[in-house]
Each structure stands twice: as C-alpha cells, then as structure tokens.
Amino acid sequence: MHNKMQIILWLLLISGGFWLYSNYEASGQLSGKTYYEACWKYKAGTKGFSDPTPSTPYEAAQWKQCDPVARQAFFDSGMIFSGNEEGADYDRLRAACPNAFSQVPIAGLFYMYVSDTEAAGGVSPIYSLLPANFSIASWANGRWPHCSAERERQGFSKVIRKADGNFGWEKPCAKCK
Numbered sequence: 001m002h003n004k005m006q007i008i009l010w011l012l013l014i015s016g017g018f019w020l021y022s023n024y025e026a027s028g029q030l031s032g033k034t035y036y037e038a039c040w041k042y043k044a045g046t047k048g049f050s051d052p053t054p055s056t057p058y059e060a061a062q063w064k065q066c067d068p069v070a071r072q073a074f075f076d077s078g079m080i081f082s083g084n085e086e087g088a089d090y091d092r093l094r095a096a097c098p099n100a101f102s103q104v105p106i107a108g109l110f111y112m113y114v115s116d117t118e119a120a121g122g123v124s125p126i127y128s129l130l131p132a133n134f135s136i137a138s139w140a141n142g143r144w145p146h147c148s149a150e151r152e153r154q155g156f157s158k159v160i161r162k163a164d165g166n167f168g169w170e171k172p173c174a175k176c177k
Helices: 002-026 032-045 057-076 088-096 109-119 125-129 132-143 147-154
Strands: 159-161 167-169
Touching: 032 057, 032 109, 032 125, 032 132, 057 109, 057 132, 057 159, 088 147, 109 132, 125 132
Parallel strands: none
Antiparallel strands: 159 167
16 A cells, blocks of 8 residues: 555655646746746837847847747647637637737737736746746736637637647638638
8 A cells, every 4th residue: 555655645746747747838838927027128128129138148048039928828728819700709718819910019919918917927936937928828818818718619720830830720620711
C-alpha cells in the first residue's frame, strides 16, 4: 500500500512538472510578472511606428515574445477575432469577441493586455508566479467571457499554432473561409 502511494505521488509530481514546464514553454519562458514588466517597457518605449531599442539581448528576446505569447494564450482560450462580415450570426460574434479591425491595436493584442493590467494595478500575486499564459488567458476570458462559447455555437473551428509557427484553424470549417 505504501509503495502504491509513493508511485501515485511520483506520477502526480512528474505530470505536474510537465504541465508547468509546457505552460512556461508556451509563455516564452516568462512568468506573468516578467511578461507584464517586459511588455509594459516595450509598449512604453514605442513611439509611433518605431520600436524602442532594447538595452540587453535578453530584453530584446523578451520583447519578441509579447505578441506571440498573447495570441497563443488568447487562441488557447478558444477565442477568435471577429471581422466585418454581415449578418445576425456575425453581429453576435462581434458582440462576444474582439473585432480584429476596430478593437485590436495594430501593434498587437498584448497592448490591450498591458493597458488593462496597468489600469488594474498590475499582475495579481498568484498570476505573477505562474506562466504568463495564465494571466493573459484570465484577462481575455474576463474581457470577452462569451467569445469561446459563441465561436463554438456558430461552428467555427478553434485556432491553433501549426507546426510552422503560424496560427490557423484546427480543422476545416465552412464558415472559416
């Protein structure tokens, strides 16, 4: 009995470690606090259409993660961007999900996350320790709580990261064209 408990405990520890590792990988190896601080600095230094100059190579690498990590967490939450298509279904989608053309800044989804997190007083203590994708997913689900459900209701496929690094539909769907 004692050996079985040890085996179960080891399996839980190993699977928990793998889960945490894979989420840090998806977050560009950034915790919620590190991600927010790096992307806040990047956003604060951006003037017009010119990017700021990083002070270290590590900072440059962190800044390159700002938009991809935000998009990954957003799509992993089951969300999609709405567009400008006409019709009642698309009106419901626009009401539930962010419009890619009118709501999301050209610089990226992370700009919205940083602005909202700054207005909220920063990253919560728990999210500051966890991988960044947890904080971003929580923010996105709070901002657009019905987006994923509306996407599913309308039959849109989930957006995933493909092997080549680009985002695309998980499976083909007629509405996704």
